[in-house]
Amino acid sequence: MLNVEKILFPIVMLFYLAAMVLYFLFTALKKEKAAKWAFRVQLGTLVLHTLVLICRGIGAGRLPMTNQYEFASSFAWGLCLVSLVFIWRFRFPLLGTFAVPVILLILGYAALQSREVHALMPALQSGWLGLHVSTAIIAYGAFGVSFVISLIFLLRERRSDDSFWARSIPASEKLDLISYRSVTLGLLFLTFTILTGAIWAEQAWGSYWSWDPKETWSLVTWLIYAVYLHLRIRRGWKGRTAAIFAAIGFLCVIFTYIGVNTLLPGIHSYK
Amino acid sequence: MRKIRDLLTSMSFAIVLLVLLAACCAFGSFITQGQTYEWYAGAYGERAAVLIMALYLDDIYHSWWFFALGGFLCLDLLLCDLVRLPSLIRRTKKAIDPQSILRSPVTASLSHVADPAPVFSALHMPEPKAFGQDGVSGLFSVKNRAGLWGAWVCHLGILLLILGFGLGQMTHMEYTVYGVPGDEKPIGDTGLTLSIDDFRIDRREDGTARQYTASITVSGKNAAAQSGKASVNHPAALHGLKIYQNSTGWAAAVTVSRDGETLQEKVLCAGEYMPIQALPELSVFFNAFYPDYAPAENEALEGHAYLYTLYYRGQIAGMNILLPGEVITVDDYTIRFSDPQEYTLLQVKQDRFTSLALMGGLIVLIGLLLAFYCQPRTLWALSGQDGLWNVYGFSPKGGALFAEQLHSAQEATPKLQKEE
Secondary structure, X not given: OHHHHHHHHHHHHHHHHHHHHHHHHHHHHOOHHHHHHHHHHHHHHXXXXXXXXXXHHHHHOOOOOOOHHHHHHHHHHXXXXXXXXXXXXXXXXXXXXXXXXXXXXXXXXXXXXXXXOOOOOHHHOOOHXXXXXHHHHXXXXXXXXXXXXXXXXXXXXXXXXXXXXXXXXXXXXXXHHHHHHHHHHHHHHHHHHHHHHHHHHHHHHOOOOOOOHHHHHHHHHHHHHHHHHHHHHOOOOOOHHHHHHHHHHHHHHHHHHHHHHHXXXXXXXXX | OHHHHHHHOOHHHHHHHHHHHXXXXXXXXXXXOOOOHHHHHHHHOHHHHHHHHHOOHHHHHHOXXXXXXXXXXXXXXXXXXXXXXXXXXXXXXXXXXXXXXXXXXXXXXXXXXXXXXXXXXXXXXXXXXXEEEOOEEEEEEEEOHHHHHHHHHHHHHHHHHHHHHHHHHHHOEEEEEEEOOOOEEEOOOOOEEEEEEEEEEEEOOOOOEEEEEEEEEEEEOOEEEEEEEEEOOEOEEEOOEEEEEEEEEEEEXXXXXXXXXXXXXXXXXXXXXXXXXXXXXXXXXXXXXXXXXXXXXXXXXXEEEEEEEEEEOOEEEEEEEEOOOOOEEEOOEEEEEEEEEEEEEEEEEEOOOHHXXXXXXXXXXXXHHHHHHOOOEEEEEEEOOOOOEEEEEEOOOOHHHHHHHHHHHXXXXXXXXXXX
């Protein structure tokens, strides 16, 4: 199964590449048909990506979420899933043009990591693992989408005179609301991640909160998105400011994921 | 006084607190916590070390100013929830009052609608109710009133979470007990004793540990013996204490003998000292055990080894590696390390406020669900003189998306007439 996974992984990357090219064609040539095909290819790639994760899980004999490679691949999967839902729900194919390159970047990072399968240490052999990490994947995916929407929002301001952009990108108010929806989805799942992690930590280490760098940065991310939500309520902070803040929030997400693991080792540093 | 109350309940104050807390938390993760002045001076320089110690940056998360920030956040949340409670109750009641509905702001509207019923059903609104007031008649429907309480519930949850965490930090008991099977150790000042009955390591074929399980008994003068098993992720709960299988390390039997006669024997865990009774000024320290030791000069030689340090009058007198069969000889005395075995390190804890913090966390989650996915919306339709209806919708958080939904509802019902 691990061999199947090894063969399928680059194929998945190629398919994401194909989806990206189609999205770029849609954006550059302004062909709606390309967007439809890009969506289909992205959807098909998600199915294939799911298969890769299943193969990895079967091959490793556990959930494929316990090292940098596995989490990066799952993170990309989560971002793909959430972006597809948002493209479909809000009829917003341009989201794919920006989301798929981010997915490819994350998968590129995954490809650089060690794929060796190690047996799980006892602390990781818990039913909470699946719940804790899968909610984190959705949270990170949703925050990734909010980041992409923020970029589009900022870009829209520069290209407001272009009729294609005006047609393909929802109005600023709606774009802000879509970003808000993705942040709320992310925050809800991040809260769930922190809660399940706390319960698990209490069982494994006897302390539900020990200021481990990963815990601390999850809290920092939570606080930043909480600030984002409060800022939106204040008059004048919607739109551009909120978009900048959502982008900063995602940088925190990335730091929580990569920076903490590499720069601030703690009990979460499972390499 | 009113100014202070206004400040404490203001959104700006909450935002400043959240930003400060986020910044402090992030900052704390970059400075190694819990070290000495000397350590910081070595790592960051003398000036930085002075600053770190003066500002309590060596233990940020337990510093008075961090607690003050948390305290202000609690005060802010408490006051916000208290101040907003009456208006929230009023809003919840008014949400189903036709008179208030007629005065409420309009997020989106449709005009000249032949039959408003399909619009209500397309937006998944509850069965509309009829009303007639001041010569105006119509239909109204209210959905997700509970969503009004989302932020309030979330704030309450955060308050309980911080309260539970803070009280837990102040009152919790924590002890560490380690040893090998057969050991009986006191649990701090609880008056209870923990006996390690057995310690097993379940290993995979490749030698890695699958699980560590300690069989333990807790007893006391006035407490009946209670036995249980503590393994990783499955703590034991005995006499109101939670016992966690936390860690493991190596232990070895250390024997002091003279002319073949054993004078002293003790199982020593790595990191422990043993004063030599026959030589009062001498003590032996067990540094570490290497189960797969291969000396650099002879890598073919495989086996285990003990690293020890001898102390004479508190000063290091010698430090070396002992291979199997080798002994330490001091005058006529022989010190031997043997029978390596893994010991268990158990964490004994009691935190009566964990459930309060957990409850707070769950309430936060419920609050977020209400706030984000139970968004209140009101739809009302007023009949005009021409027999057609005007439909109005109010969704404080729906905005453009709600307006889009309302217009889609019109598209989905072809019998409707042109929108406004």
